[in-house]
């Protein structure tokens with residue numbers, strides 16, 4: 001079967017103007033050419049838990065995101081962007097380090113754990129690279145599994161970590177970004193606004209939720225909405241928020257899903273404040289805005305809630321890059337159908353800012369050729385595989401997936417019960433991953449399945465080799481503040497974020 005995948009993994013774990021000016025850097029005694037500076041500043045916005053198919057610009061039929069959609073129309077939108085992990089810590093670690101999860105070895109922490117892992121010293125973060133070139137770096141994040149305790153703050157001059165409503169995170173970002181002394185900058189904004197528990201502002205609820213829903217979750221929602229906002233946000237939702245999920249009816253699930261849409265609409269409205277500042281000021285001339293999500297969200301699409309599997313509702317994420325005005329006028333705008341990954345973001349940002357990433361060993365590839373000519377990508381881009389991984393406690397349970405040439409293979413193994421699962425899908429014909437072809441004997445399916453398994457094996461070998469080179473990270477304690485945030489977000493340690501079991505034994 002496929003246990004070689006996990007065996008391998010386990011063995012291995014033990015001031016320039018934006019006018020095209022170029023410069024040179026000296027590293028290790030050898031001078032090398034830096035790429036031209038295409039943008040002075042980059043703002044990276046990470047929307048935790050926003051699945052791509054809930055935005056109109058990705059085909060959703062409900063208007064959840066008018067501001068992001070307006071941004072997308074003036075941007076380069078990547079139609080097939082994939083997260084490297086469906087959970088916050090490993091996905092952001094891949095975003096920041098341009099390494100696959102098996103290489104950086106970061107996994108989510110949960111509230112019943114006493115320790116967590118930190119980034120290995122052998123990886124180079126994007127912020128470290130930019131900071132080394134004198135660029136101001138700051139991150140306004142929401143803690144939990146995106147925390148300085150995991151050393152995610154490496155390379156940031158300012159790391160402001162606070163779990164609060166998105167409006168507070170936006171205020172903090174704008175104050176820093178608009179400071180008179182601000183030089184060239186790389187800023188990151190991260191919010192859990194759309195993460196469970198789904199508690200949108202009261203006034204948005206009727207717009208998205210069916211008026212005739214009278215199930216048990218209505219009373220629970222009304223009770224939460226009666227709490228002062230700060231109290232509800234900080235965890236007063238109580239453990240009963242998660243009770244009875246396994247028994248939820250279709251109407252209950254639709255109610256939760258509608259609340260999630262309302263949260264996206266609220267988040268979108270708050271992002272309008274950021275976009276107005278950028279685009280109604282001279283910042284539009286020299287700032288790239290990157291909007292993405294670290295993973296999606298599941299509403300029993302494959303039998304669970306939240307995000308602890310590797311199906312597409314959890315891996316397909318929005319990725320939108322708005323270039324400075326001058327580049328937009330030159331045609332850096334449109335839709336990119338080629339497959340890309342979040343590990344590609346760091347090399348892209350570095351190249352846009354005129355900073356060479358040579359010597360970092362990063363696994364991702366700069367998207368600048370796709371930004372320059374959306375819709376006319378070099379031929380080899382269409383053939384890139386997309387990889388994702390996940391480790392969840394207890395078990396532990398390991399997932400790996402590869403998507404390639406329209407096919408997708410998923411492998412899972414749970415150590416404590418020594419049980420394996422395999423899935424194989426044709427994403428082109430079956431984007432919802434409903435028909436498992438793992439036992440199909442159709443010659444075309446058999447050939448594709450073997451090719452993907454072989455490709456995933458080679459990728460795993462490379463990742464394990466990388467992990468050995470970057471070394472192991474350290475360990476740190478989960479403190480009380482982090483534990484409270486993890487509780488509120490639903491990370492109780494009973495199967496990761498998806499508490500109910502089921503649906504994955506197909």
Ligand SMILES: [Zn+2]
Pocket residue numbers: 048049087088089294295
């Ligand atoms: Zn997340």
